[in-house]
Structures are given as structure tokens and as C-alpha cells.
Amino acid sequence: MEDIIVKMIVKEKRSVALNDEDIIGYCQYKEENNIWSIIHTVVKQEFGGRGIAKRLVLAVIEEARKQNKKINPICSYAKKMMESSNEYKDVIQ
Numbered sequence: 906m907e908d909i910i911v912k913m914i915v916k917e918k919r920s921v922a923l924n925d926e927d928i929i930g931y932c933q934y935k936e937e938n939n940i941w942s943i944i945h946t947v948v949k950q951e952f953g954g955r956g957i958a959k960r961l962v963l964a965v966i967e968e969a970r971k972q973n974k975k976i977n978p979i980c981s982y983a984k985k986m987m988e989s990s991n992e993y994k995d996v997i998q
Contacts, residue, residue, distance in 0.1 A: 909952070911960045913968045920964035922948065922957050932961035932983070940975050940998050941965065943983040958982055969996050 910923045918941075922930035930948035934941040943965060948957045962983045969976050975998040978984040987993040 909955070909957055909960075911957070911964050913964050915968060920961045920968075922952075922961055924952070930957050930961055932958075932965050932980075934965055934976075936974075940977050941969050942977040943980045946980045946982045959986060962986055966993060966996055 908924075909929070911920055912923070913920050918935060919931050919933040921928050929952045931945070932943060932947075933945040934943045936942075943962065946958050946961055948961070962978075965983075966976065966987075974996070976983075976987070976993075976996045977998040978987045987997055
């Protein structure tokens with residue numbers, strides 16, 4: 906099985922999932938008034954069901970915590986993930 910790497914690209918306001926050099930998924934956010942709104946979480950269909958979307962959202966959450974930002978999960982996946990666990994209460998706007 907391939908090694909999927911997830912990394913933050915803060916200057917592009919997103920996390921990306923890489924399979925070798927190919928971007929196979931991303932979690933995009935926009936920033937307004939110190940709040941990061943997650944607007945899209947996308948993973949290529951052939952890589953679905955492997956927890957990559959969760960890793961993408963977690964990368965954004967970790968970076969938000971480091972920068973003391975709040976998150977407004979607009980994206981349906983991020984919203985469901987974040988609102989279903991008390992683990993993320995500290996960052997939800």
C-alpha cells in the first residue's frame with residue numbers, strides 16, 4: 906500500500922494529501938476575522954475509505970490550534986467530524 910503524506914500549506918490555506926508527488930486530496934479553508942472556515946474537503950474517489958479526509962481536516966485543526974484560531978466547519982464532512990466529538994470543542998467557532 907502506498908504511503909500517503911498529509912501536510913499543511915499555510916500560505917495556500919489548505920492541507921494536502923500526497924501519493925508520491927501527486928495531490929490526491931485537500932482540505933481548503935478561508936480566513937476572516939481570525940476564524941478559519943473549512944469550505945472543501947476532497948479526496949480522489951480511488952483513495953476513498955482510507956481515512957485521508959479525516960487526516961486532512963486534522964492537519965487544519967492542529968495548525969489552527971498552533972495559531973490560536975477558531976474553525977467554522979462549513980464543509981459537510983468537516984462539520985460532521987468536528988461536531989460529533991468533544992475533542993474539537995476548543996477550536997469550533
